[in-house]
Amino acid sequence: MVGFAENPQSGPDLARMSVVRLAQMGASHTSCTDLVAVEAPLEIRLHGRPAAVLMRTPGGFAQDRELILGFLFCEGVITQPGQVLDIEQVADLPQDAMEGTVVDLRLDTPSRGRGIDRFFYSTSSCGACGKRSIQSLAVGGGTHLGGGKVAPALIFEILADARNHQTLFSQTGGVHASGLYSATGVLVALREDVGRHNALDKVIGVSLLAGIVPLSGHLLAISGRVGYEIIQKAAMAAIPIIAAVGAPTSLAIKLAEEHGITLIGFARNGGMNVYSHPDRVG
Numbered sequence: 001m002v003g004f005a006e007n008p009q010s011g012p013d014l015a016r017m018s019v020v021r022l023a024q025m026g027a028s029h030t031s032c033t034d035l036v037a038v039e040a041p042l043e044i045r046l047h048g049r050p051a052a053v054l055m056r057t058p059g060g061f062a063q064d065r066e067l068i069l070g071f072l073f074c075e076g077v078i079t080q081p082g083q084v085l086d087i088e089q090v091a092d093l094p095q096d097a098m099e100g101t102v103v104d105l106r107l108d109t110p111s112r113g114r115g116i117d118r119f120f121y122s123t124s125s126c127g128a129c130g131k132r133s134i135q136s137l138a139v140g141g142g143t144h145l146g147g148g149k150v151a152p153a154l155i156f157e158i159l160a161d162a163r164n165h166q167t168l169f170s171q172t173g174g175v176h177a178s179g180l181y182s183a184t185g186v187l188v189a190l191r192e193d194v195g196r197h198n199a200l201d202k203v204i205g206v207s208l209l210a211g212i213v214p215l216s217g218h219l220l221a222i223s224g225r226v227g228y229e230i231i232q233k234a235a236m237a238a239i240p241i242i243a244a245v246g247a248p249t250s251l252a253i254k255l256a257e258e259h260g261i262t263l264i265g266f267a268r269n270g271g272m273n274v275y276s277h278p279d280r281v282g
Helices: 061-074 110-115 152-164 167-172 196-210 228-236 250-258
Strands: 014-023 028-037 040-046 049-056 084-089 101-107 176-182 187-193 218-222 241-244 262-268 271-276
Touching: 014 167, 028 167, 040 061, 049 061, 061 084, 061 101, 061 187, 061 196, 061 228, 101 110, 152 176, 152 187, 152 218, 152 241, 152 262, 167 187, 176 196, 187 196, 196 218, 196 228, 228 241, 228 250, 250 262, 250 271
Parallel strands: 040 101, 218 241, 241 262
Antiparallel strands: 014 028, 040 049, 084 101, 176 187, 176 218, 262 271
8 A cells, every 4th residue: 555655746746937035024025936836727538528627736647647537436427447448648739728738538438428517627726616506516425434433643643644745735835635544544645736626536546546445444634624525525435534634614514424424624733623423533
């Protein structure tokens, strides 16, 4: 499992930009450069048909593959990575097209992709963008997840470990992270992205490729707040415990309760709030 913990920094996720740095309430300024996280579109086509555009942090083909697999799994398009037969990068884009990546996927059966209802674009801040109706926001996944009791000390341990592995955040301060851990606190996979939902899709994609989904014996560490999209994806992958340093939303708490997920927020400075299924913590 430890072998999946690498978070490759291959270059496409970082950019050096010009900046004017002000100091002492603007009394002086310096022209310099700063490292920022890259945000770029990834257009997904299924058998030549546009299906979704994700605003993500590119990490090379490997991370785009993880993101695609995790996204399609959480949307209910695939249940295993072998159902995606081929991912081909599309060249010859229009000259006025925004700089990004277009991929065309070949699934094991063309009809499989017709269930996707995200024919618009998803921003890096919104995991529900592109949905067509309130009904389409319904969350799938199990309602009786496994997972044993976890000590509060282990929660703090995995969150601290996840922070230590956030290389891109340390360089830019502009990304979120999702870290997947075993029940004993061993890091399985951690990914960073400008979109918190993308980071989780990447982690789920890694897990699909490793053949360990459903993730009922694992814990998920989240670097920021927890909204609807995090619970939706965790439910699909059967992750029983989510621990975040930030706050959850009301809908996230409601869905976590409905789907048997233990949701922990504000886990920092020696304290935490357990918003749902507290029987797993102690």
